[in-house]
Amino acid sequence: MALPSLTTSQRSIRMVESVKERALRWSQAQAATAHRKPVDAPFKRLIDVWFAGIAWAIAHGIRPVDKCTGDKFVSVGPTNQDVRYQQSRTDFLTLIAIHEFGHEDARAQDPSAIIDLANRYAEAGIEPLLAQLDAARELSVPALYKVADIFMDKYAAAVEGHQRTY
Amino acid sequence: MIRFDSIRVVNFALYTDVALHFSQDPDRPLTLIRGQNESGKTTLMRAFLWALFGQTALPRIPDARHPVRPVWAKPGESPRTRVEVRFRAGSDRGVSFFKLTRAVDTSDNGDAVAYGNESVALLRRDGDDWKEQEDEFQLLLKQFFRPEMRDFYFVDADKAVEFVGGPEGRHNDQMMRDMTTQSIRALLGLDMMLKAKDRMDDRQTSYLKQAGSQSSAAGQQDLVKELEDKDEAFKTATNRLAELAAQEREHENTLKNAEHELEESLSKLEELSATNVQYEEVTRKLNDARLKQNELLNELAACLDDDRLFAALLLPVIDGVMDKLQPLKDKGYIPPSELTLLPRLLSRDKCICGTDLLPGSVPRKHIEDQISKAQSLRGQSQMLDAALETARNFGNRAVGNVDRTWKELTESIYKELGNIDPVILQLTEQQEALREERDKAGATTGALRELQKHRDELRNMLDTLRDRRKASEVDVERLQREVRSLRERIRVAASNEKRTQHARCCAEVAEHLQTVIGAAYDVIEREQVLDVSRSMNTIFRNVISATSDSLFGEVGIRPVATQGFTKQYEVYTMEGNREKPLALANGASRRAIGVAFVLALAEETRTKVPLVADSLLHAMSGAVKYKIVDYLTAGDRIGQPVLFGTRTDLLDDEVTELLKRRAGKTYTLTSQAHAGGDVVRAVPAAKCAKQVVICDCEIDQVCPACERAGDQARIAEGRLTLRQNSEVLA
Numbered sequence: 001m002a003l004p005s006l007t008t009s010q011r012s013i014r015m016v017e018s019v020k021e022r023a024l025r026w027s028q029a030q031a032a033t034a035h036r037k038p039v040d041a042p043f044k045r046l047i048d049v050w051f052a053g054i055a056w057a058i059a060h061g062i063r064p065v066d067k068c069t070g071d072k073f074v075s076v077g078p079t080n081q082d083v084r085y086q087q088s089r090t091d092f093l094t095l096i097a098i099h100e101f102g103h104e105d106a107r108a109q110d111p112s113a114i115i116d117l118a119n120r121y122a123e124a125g126i127e128p129l130l131a132q133l134d135a136a137r138e139l140s141v142p143a144l145y146k147v148a149d150i151f152m153d154k155y156a157a158a159v160e161g162h163q164r165t166y
Numbered sequence: 167m168i169r170f171d172s173i174r175v176v177n178f179a180l181y182t183d184v185a186l187h188f189s190q191d192p193d194r195p196l197t198l199i200r201g202q203n204e205s206g207k208t209t210l211m212r213a214f215l216w217a218l219f220g221q222t223a224l225p226r227i228p229d230a231r232h233p234v235r236p237v238w239a240k241p242g243e244s245p246r247t248r249v250e251v252r253f254r255a256g257s258d259r260g261v262s263f264f265k266l267t268r269a270v271d272t273s274d275n276g277d278a279v280a281y282g283n284e285s286v287a288l289l290r291r292d293g294d295d296w297k298e299q300e301d302e303f304q305l306l307l308k309q310f311f312r313p314e315m316r317d318f319y320f321v322d323a324d325k326a327v328e329f330v331g332g333p334e335g336r337h338n339d340q341m342m343r344d345m346t347t348q349s350i351r352a353l354l355g356l357d358m359m360l361k362a363k364d365r366m367d368d369r370q371t372s373y374l375k376q377a378g379s380q381s382s383a384a385g386q387q388d389l390v391k392e393l394e395d396k397d398e399a400f401k402t403a404t405n406r407l408a409e410l411a412a413q414e415r416e417h418e419n420t421l422k423n424a425e426h427e428l429e430e431s432l433s434k435l436e437e438l439s440a441t442n443v444q445y446e447e448v449t450r451k452l453n454d455a456r457l458k459q460n461e462l463l464n465e466l467a468a469c470l471d472d473d474r475l476f477a478a479l480l481l482p483v484i485d486g487v488m489d490k491l492q493p494l495k496d497k498g499y500i501p502p503s504e505l506t507l508l509p510r511l512l513s514r515d516k517c518i519c520g521t522d523l524l525p526g527s528v529p530r531k532h533i534e535d536q537i538s539k540a541q542s543l544r545g546q547s548q549m550l551d552a553a554l555e556t557a558r559n560f561g562n563r564a565v566g567n568v569d570r571t572w573k574e575l576t577e578s579i580y581k582e583l584g585n586i587d588p589v590i591l592q593l594t595e596q597q598e599a600l601r602e603e604r605d606k607a608g609a610t611t612g613a614l615r616e617l618q619k620h621r622d623e624l625r626n627m628l629d630t631l632r633d634r635r636k637a638s639e640v641d642v643e644r645l646q647r648e649v650r651s652l653r654e655r656i657r658v659a660a661s662n663e664k665r666t667q668h669a670r671c672c673a674e675v676a677e678h679l680q681t682v683i684g685a686a687y688d689v690i691e692r693e694q695v696l697d698v699s700r701s702m703n704t705i706f707r708n709v710i711s712a713t714s715d716s717l718f719g720e721v722g723i724r725p726v727a728t729q730g731f732t733k734q735y736e737v738y739t740m741e742g743n744r745e746k747p748l749a750l751a752n753g754a755s756r757r758a759i760g761v762a763f764v765l766a767l768a769e770e771t772r773t774k775v776p777l778v779a780d781s782l783l784h785a786m787s788g789a790v791k792y793k794i795v796d797y798l799t800a801g802d803r804i805g806q807p808v809l810f811g812t813r814t815d816l817l818d819d820e821v822t823e824l825l826k827r828r829a830g831k832t833y834t835l836t837s838q839a840h841a842g843g844d845v846v847r848a849v850p851a852a853k854c855a856k857q858v859v860i861c862d863c864e865i866d867q868v869c870p871a872c873e874r875a876g877d878q879a880r881i882a883e884g885r886l887t888l889r890q891n892s893e894v895l896a
Contacts, residue, residue, distance in 0.1 A: 003552045038467030048471060055479035088473045091556050092480055099486040103494070103550050148466055148576060151475060155573055158478045159565060164485060166561035 004109075006090040010077030011115040013047055014070035016123060022130050023049040026143065042147040047074055049129075050122045051089055057125025058096065059154055064120035093118045167256035168310055168775050169806050171263070174250040175213045177236045180206045180837070180858045184895040188776075188808060189830025196799045196828045197808045198865065200816060201835030202874075206858035207810045209233075210835070211780055215320055217249035217268045218311045221281065232279035235272035238857070244273040255310055263291035264299075266307070314352040315775065318767060322780035322810075326760030330737050330748055334756055337749035343736045346723065346763070350735050353767045354694050356687060363683040366676040373673035377666045386659040393652040400645040407642050410635040417631055421624040428621055431614045438603065438610060445600035452593035459586050466579045474572035477564035484557045484564065491554040494547075501551040502544040508537050691725070691733065694770065699723040702737075702766035709765070709793040710758040710786075718746065721759050737763060757785065761794070769803045776806030783811050788818035795821060799828035813874070816865060819885070825865045834863045834872040860895040869894070 015023065026049055028041040043049045050073075057064065076085040097107065097114040107113035136146035174185040188197045201207045212233055215223035224233050231237075239245050248269040254261050271283040288303035289296035299306055317325060327333055329349065331342035351357035469475065477484065494500045512533060515523050523530040562568045699722035706721045720740035725733040737759060739746045751759065761782060768777045777798070783791045798807040813834075816822060825832075837858050861871045866885065868877045869892035880886040 003556055004549065037463075039463045042467050042470050044467075044471060051476070052470075055476045058483055059479040061482070089476075092473075092476060092483075092560070095487050095553060095557050095560070096480070096483050098490070098550070098553050099483040103487075103490050103553075109546070109549060144463060144466055144470075147470060148580070151470060152573065152576055155475055155478045155576075158481050159571070159573070162481060162565060164488075164561070164565075166484075166488065166558040166565075166567065 002087070003091045003094045004111075005087065006093060006111040006114055007076045007078060007082070007085055009111065010075045010079065010082055011111060012072040012119075013050060013074050013076060013083075013115070014068050014119045014123070015046070015050055015073050015126070016070040019070070019123075019126055019130065020046070020073055022134065023126065025137075026130075026133055026147070039142045039144045042144045045083070047076075047083055047085065050126065051092075053122040053124075053126025053129050054093075054096070054118055055125070056129040056154075057121045059158055060125070060128065062121075062124050062128065064100075064117060065123045066120070068116060068119040068123055070119060070123050090114075096121065167805065169254050169256070170776055170808070171252040171254060172250075173210075173214060173217070173252075174248075175210065176248045176250075177239075177245045178213045178216075178247050178249055179209045179233060179235070180237055181209070181213065182236070182857060184858075184860050186210075186833055186860070186895075187831060188806065191830035192802075194799075194828055194830035195802075195804075195807060196795070196825070197806075197831040197833075198816075198825060198829040199808070199810045199833045199835065200813050200865075201810075201837070201858075202812055202814075205835040205837040207780060207835060209858070211320055211778070211810065213249045214251070214778065215316065217251045217266060218307075218319075219313055219316055220268065220286070221284075222313075223316060231274075232272060232281060234270060234281065235274065235279050239272070239274065241274045241276045244271050246271050253310070264306075264310075265289045265291070265296055312352070314348070314357065318349065318353055318764065318771075318777070319775055320778045320780070321764050321782070323757050323761065323782055323784050326764045326782075327753075327756050329760045329763045330751065330756045332756075334751070334753040337751075339736070339749070342748065343726065343734050346737055347733075347735045349763075349767060350695060350698065350723065353771050354690060354698070356690060359683050359687045359690070363680050363687065366680045366683065370673045370676035370680065373669040373676060376669040377673065386656060386663060389652055389656045389659055393649065393656060396645060396649050396652055400642065400649050403638060403642045403645050407635065407638040410631060410638050414628065414631045414635055417624060417628045421621065421628055424617060424621045424624055428614065428617045431610055431617055434610050435614055438606065441600060441603040445597065445604045448593055448596045448600055452590065452597050455586050455590045455593055459583065459590060462579050462583045462586065466576065466583070469572065469576045469579065472572050472575070473560065474563045474566075474575075477560035478572060481561065481564055484561045487553055487557040488561065491550050491557070494550065495554055500547040500554065502540070502547040505537060505540050508533050512537075695723055695725070695735065698766050698770050701769050702762045705765050705769075705797065706759060706762035709797045710762050710790055718751075718755065718759075721762060723763070754785065758790070765794075765797065765804075768805075771805075776808060777804050778808040778810070780810040781812070781815070782809060783815045783821075786815075788821060791815065791818060791821045792824055795824050795828065799824075822865050822885075829865060832862065832864050834861050835859075836861070836872045861892045863889055863892050867892070 023046055026041055027043050027046045028036050028038060029045050074083050076083050093114050097117050100117055101108040132150055133147060136150060137143060170188045172185055172187045175181040176183045189195055199207060212224055234247050236245050246269055250265060250267045252265050254263050267287045269285050270281055273280045288299045288306060290299055329345045331337040331339055511517050511523055517523055521529050703720055703722045718739045719742055722738055723735050724738050726736045737748060739748050783794060798804050816825060835858050859871050861869050863869050863872055867887045867889050869889040871894045877886055881888050
């Protein structure tokens with residue numbers, strides 16, 4: 001049995017406006033500018049940067065903000081105006097909610113609560129992520145390489161010494 | 167001056183072959199030819215006329231045989247008739263001797279005589295040889311023996327009567343005037359002067375026409391002006407052609423250089439083609455490498471969106487979920503087991519313990535609450551089970567338990583990128599280096615295109631120039647032809663102008679000559695006709711009719727009418743101071759007047775032509791005959807007198823005596839037609855009975871050939887001498 005989808009209803013994805021401006025520099029798809037190449041903008045969409053912020057927070061043990069202060073920049077859902085969001089990412093968000101709220105807590109199965117938790121994690125993790133990305137941008141090495149290097153380091157830190165089997 | 171030397175007659179009518187020589191003795195100038203009627207005098211005269219003037223001089227006698235054909239010739243025979251006249255012509259430059267020969271073939275088929283194959287030859291003696299005057303003999307003949315003067319060269323008493331209007335009783339004034347006028351004009355040269363004057367008039371008219379038709383001075387000026395214009399156009403066109411030719415040469419050289427440069431550029435381009443190939447190869451490799459690089463970069467970018475990466479980053483969550491849910495799974499709470507017994511009990515309405523489970527009953531309601539609670543927990547349990555499985559899956563992926571780890575994937579991409587980057591760098595450098603060379607080639611190609619374009623333009627210009635030059639050549643040739651034509655026209659016009667001037671001069675000369683001729687004509691007419699008239703009167707009064715009983719006191723010639731420029735003449739007669747009509751003159755007077763007229767004319771032209779007179783003395787008295795012979799033979803009044811007459815006409819003793827003194831040559835014609843008549847002895851006929859024999863007996867001689875009945879008495883009286891050895895011609 002698969003985890004239930006979070007996008008049967010429209011859900012708002014939020015980001016602080018100032019952060020959003022910085023995050024857009026790493027996103028290929030932008031409304032105002034032409035499509036950029038992956039080598040210059042490693043993330044396809046802004047929601048991918050948003051999710052990376054979530055992962056970055058969890059990887060670094062950063063707690064979510066208490067209350068999301070960001071503005072909606074996109075909605076995920078079933079309508080044509082909504083972003084199609086892959087199931088694996090909503091699965092990750094469900095696992096985060098189960099982990100955060102506990103399996104007996106009803107919020108663990110509440111899509112609104114799950115998305116809200118995600119927005120709060122994102123708001124907490126995206127800032128340090130962008131700080132590191134922006135620091136890397138100063139170098140002459142292409143952004144993609146730098147982002148890949150950063151995430152390789154994080155990957156290595158997360159996996160190395162991990163003895164658990166599943 | 168014309169003088170006959172001899173005549174030879176061969177196969178002519180009555181004559182087989184005879185030759186007579188004319189007297190050249192100035193003291194005895196007369197040649198006397200005597201013979202009775204039908205003895206051949208007239209035939210001999212015709213032979214003379216035929217030789218000198220041809221067939222037109224012969225009389226036309228209806229139903230008669232041809233006067234030329236020998237009388238003895240039989241049908242089928244074609245004898246050749248020939249008459250040869252030798253004469254001399256004197257002028258200021260001396261005397262020339264000529265021989266005129268006329269010959270013809272005649273044939274007789276029984277019905278008519280054919281006259282053909284006629285030949286005439288005039289030869290001039292040159293030393294001992296005779297040279298034929300081929301080209302000018304007709305001219306010479308007309309000069310020597312003018313046809314219009316024929317009746318005066320050869321005249322007889324009957325012909326002389328026509329000058330006074332014909333025989334007695336048939337007088338015709340118009341015939342008299344025509345004959346008189348014609349003879350005066352012919353013998354005095356007036357007709358020639360008239361002809362000359364007419365010719366001058368014609369020539370003057372012709373010259374004036376020529377001058378009028380060729381006068382084109384104004385046209386010539388127009389032509390000269392046109393020529394100047396054309397000449398200028400020709401020079402301009404020639405210069406233009408030269409310019410075009412120079413331009414054409416210049417363009418040819420430029421084109422040659424351009425083509426040379428083009429060839430060099432092509433050669434360079436060929437050298438650079440290898441570089442182009444290399445450049446293309448490097449570019450292709452570089453594009454492939456960049457394409458691969460892009461693919462790798464896309465793969466690397468995809469790595470940043472890979473669930474394995476996020477699973478690794480979210481391992482704390484995964485592990486936390488696992489830690490919470492796995493024990494529940496292990497205890498069997500998740501997933502929940504199926505409730506199968508309770509629903510069956512409810513359907514049976516009875517528990518297995520026997521308790522009734524009727525609807526609305528408390529036991530049944532308790533069971534229904536348990537079933538509902540169990541169903542609620544089952545949904546949550548199922549979701550947690552799914553979450554556990556999801557977390558397990560992510561965990562396995564994060565650590566690489568199910569496939570290659572994200573790190574391995576990313577590192578492999580990195581490695582490939584690391585490999586391809588220097589390749590791209592190297593290829594880029596190579597491409598750059600080759601690009602520089604290629605740019606050179608490109609520059610060369612561009613230059614080549616420019617050169618080709620330039621060459622094509624030059625070719626087009628050259629073609630245009632050649633077309634223009636050809637058109638100019640055609641123009642120049644046309645103008646050249648027109649200039650030549652104009653020059654020729656001007657030359658012709660100038661020539662015409664020259665001819666016009668010449669024609670005007672000639673017309674002027676012709677006019678002057680007409681005046682001169684007219685004046686001369688007037689003088690000749692006035693003086694010489696008067697001389698002829700006086701001579702005629704003198705001859706008539708002193709020679710012919712100098713008798714006291716003559717009816718006419720004066721005869722002469724006078725003009726009677728004018729036909730334009732010319733006059734007509736007539737013979738007039740006066741009795742005392744009164745004119746007497748000529749028509750009243752009797753036969754003897756008419757012959758006397760006619761002979762006087764002929765002799766007067768002969769006297770006026772005495773140095774020019776001989777006078778051959780037939781029967782001139784016929785029916786005249788002895789005194790008259792004497793005076794006529796004396797007149798003809800004394801001095802040089804008459805050029806060369808040749809008299810034909812019968813023996814009877816010459817029987818007078820005084821006349822005979824005079825003839826003996828004045829006749830240098832005497833011939834006697836005897837015809838065998840008279841054999842059995844008064845001819846004593848006939849000479850045996852060689853051809854036929856009509857054959858004439860000729861002997862050279864003098865006037866007071868007879869021979870066996872010409873002796874006639876009654877001659878013996880005269881011989882006995884001593885008035886005739888019988889010759890036994892006379893030369894007889896036959």
